[in-house]
Amino acid sequence: MAPPPHHELHLLHKNLQNIYDALLNFKPLAGVPPILDSSIDADPNDDGQWLRHENIPGLKKLRESIKFDIDILEKACRGLSFLSDAASEHEPPISTHAPYLVSVYHEILAAPPPIVSVFKFLQLNPSEGGDRRHQKGTRRPPSTKVDVVADNGRRWIRINTIKNAGILAELREIDSYLTDSDSESDSDDPDYRPSLAQTEFDNSILQMGRVLLEAANANPIAGVDGPEIPRVTLRLTRLDVSPFRANGEANDPRIAHTVQCLRDMGIDVELGERLETEVLPPIPRAPVAPPIPLQPTRQINLDLSVLVALVSDLTHSSLPSSVEEATARFLPPRRYREWVKPDRQGGDGPETMGVVSQDIVKHSRSLTMHLLQEMGRGLLQEISDKISELPGPVEFWTSDEARDRCLRIVSRIGGEGEVRRAEALFPPDTVSAADAAALFWQDSRYPPNFIPLLPIRIYPVPPLPPVEGAPEPHALFFRSMTQVCRDFLAQDAAAQAHASNGRSQQPRSEGHSAVDGDLPQAVNTTKVNSRLSPHAVKSMMRGAELGWTTLTTTKSSVKALLREIKAARLAGRLVEDVEQASDSPNPHDTAAAIWIVDPRNLQCFV
Template structure:
């Protein structure tokens, strides 16, 4: 039977094509973060909506490299003349080995084809002085949250033996010229070395120069070198003795701290790649018994939009929030010289801020017409509302800072009913719970105590310990979230705290309250303020669900968690991708739609 020309190349070509297709929609085997999204724009059919930040740097580069070799092999194999030519060189064995390591690497996968500086600080100085790139080494796969570096080397015995023969030639030349007074400096080694040892030393040096957060503080990543085609056995398959320096090379690598893996990955060890954008958890997310309320939710709870009777139609909803007549009767101002002074930023005679505010109110009441904020909360916590066991009934908690900020906002721009509800949630003087409930639910379209908000419990300011200790250990995502929040706050100046007095003082002139209320918050980044980070951190520290209306802050926090993973600042369990370990079914964050205070300023 006639043999197929270049059967090995054709097999590699098919494998490359298969891997190239698989990488097109490759995502790491990770579950969605435990976020319960009850907002209007949440897509119930999009299981991966919170996973878009999980794309792995370097995957695109790997696909491009594979495509280059696919095109090269396709051009060669499609030429009939190639049947009588020697096989061409290809990087296919290396690229396929990298892909196998990606599938087998301990989670979480951080990056592919990453270059690490051997000494970052010295490299920066060198670049500044000479304009040259600092010395670095390549890591094929960075896994285990940055704590595992994997490098592939496809050198064969023939290649390493060629290096050893060259070393032998230098040694021979050095010995023969030892008595020649005019001989040039010898290239012979003073100690045993070769390209594999050089690669190992560079990896160890880079690892020591780029420590990551570990269980015991900063520590260098573990380095794994997979030698896919190197045979270190005493004898070759044909029975001839193998060069003992090959086995000695491997031993020296192990002595310097490199984990050595020999041979290609067996097929039965390589998992089937995930074909979906995420491996969605089958465990339904539920809020915890204790629910942490952030500032945005406190404002939404007292808003008239949350409690007022609903419009009977969309048209009525739009008409409800037409600006008062005094705003619509806008006239240009005139100077003494009769020239017209145009009002800045106006639309149809209305200020841009007023138009924006009216649109927000209309959108929020339309959301209430779909499913109200209180109805959404009620439905999610229903099993915990009247549970026969008092220790399993829902509790609502918040911080002193969130309470004070809420009181400040409502005192400045809240309506009379909104002021009353805020006073009921946070009375300035001790008030019976029954009286506070009556005040809060008065004029609401919901029945009294529709959700058992009162009393809202307060945990103290740091550094005092939490009032209620949560069980340990918390699920993985809660611990990661806590670590990232603490790091964010540690690198920011302290935010301005509101005065401890939370009493309401209604302003009738429309002016701001105290001077510090006019100060812009210290921003951690464009989407995260210190008080938002503090609220989320307090919930994650206790293992409680944080209820919020600020989806932008949640997305920003997820980006910060991703950055912490990429830079090795997170210590995450290798089994954290198991939903039971990652979140245990408890929602870390619960997003609902916002509700503005119904006012005109």
């Protein structure tokens, strides 16, 4: 049976439709971060709650371009009856970008992972572009397009679908310039015109290669050993560089010379389409047993937020019997409500008192919410349930900075019971361990030593080395987490030094006192991520260095850290982890790097 008219359009349409459907569900590979989330809003049925990957930038545009070509083919097929009318066989072929789009998709499948972006424009002078970004009416700085940025940014791939006929047309134009130049008279002739003839061999492909190299040199990525220039790959899908064509005619040698010039520049040139064996979709893996649920390590690293939660009255007080009783428990005292009445006369204006009143209402609601969480899932009960599954005794550790901050905060805004518990957590040498435990569990709804919390050990200076011979579950993530935390703290130190130099040149405020400096505010040291504070990063870094679980209540900080780790991986700063990061996690790795629990505020109003 003879194939239908324009059979290649049938195949092209089917191929584009298959690619479009595949891209709708395309997701990059990545390992699941070992995060144990015990917060009340965690979804136990959502195994990928920490693995919601953002789509590869540019992938949506590729889908839209493919859909546009599909619509063009379908419209043309309906108009010319390509699918059924034999008379349409003599119609000219449809112009489409499909070969180029198919090649881009093949590169996404076959290029070195991970894929960073698709259809990315890179500026030839990034610093100039930053200066012009906010200036209206200015022309965009020169840039070039990279079809696929692969291998964590180390590999730039550009696809060119020019045929031999296109290059030959350029060469014929060059030849005409050369002929015109030879026939022109010398420069003394009054009718002399400058020649358009080239002084050296050039064409559009060589120009593309030079621009790509210029952009690569202007946009290095951060590597382990310093800035790294991306490698440029130029795939010429339809260019034939063989000495003879299929019909036996000699090929223009300048086509092969063009390819050689590209390679001499340092560009990796690949000819033809990807082989089918390179672009076949991966074979579905056989079903595997679900991974063992994450567990904390026997040594647990406590950050500042957890220390505050452990001493909070909300954690230890008796529970209300209803939501109404929980809400009524945290109404501001009557004397305070009278103090902030609008007709109050005094030093503070009504606007200021309104702000103070709103803060108190907000804090009351926060306390009520945390108490409701405690009614549903007690913090100490959650910790007890998790550590009871561990095979040996548990040790709780923290840093001297977290201890000092906790004691300072509680002494200023904590209630009587909260101050007593904080001092019992870190007793002086004159207080025995038994007396400290009795003070901590006094008036708690939990029995004494409900969890083996005391003594809380303090990291010595210099810090502890990693445990010798200990297993290395999730070692890859711990290493990545350590490196990103160190990079952040180095950036923080540089920012503080810069800010200190700026302040030293300004006169000191008359109103500043020593008390104002007791609780210094954390400096936002990164413009990218304002949810990370240096003391939180230090705590997570110490746990990561030792391979211990860090217990925290700051879910926003954990999410911010994960974004920083992803950004560092895409920027190439985690080079040694790239290959392993794309593999599936080991189902026997059970140690959680971070354990999130719900927060508990101190029970205070002012």
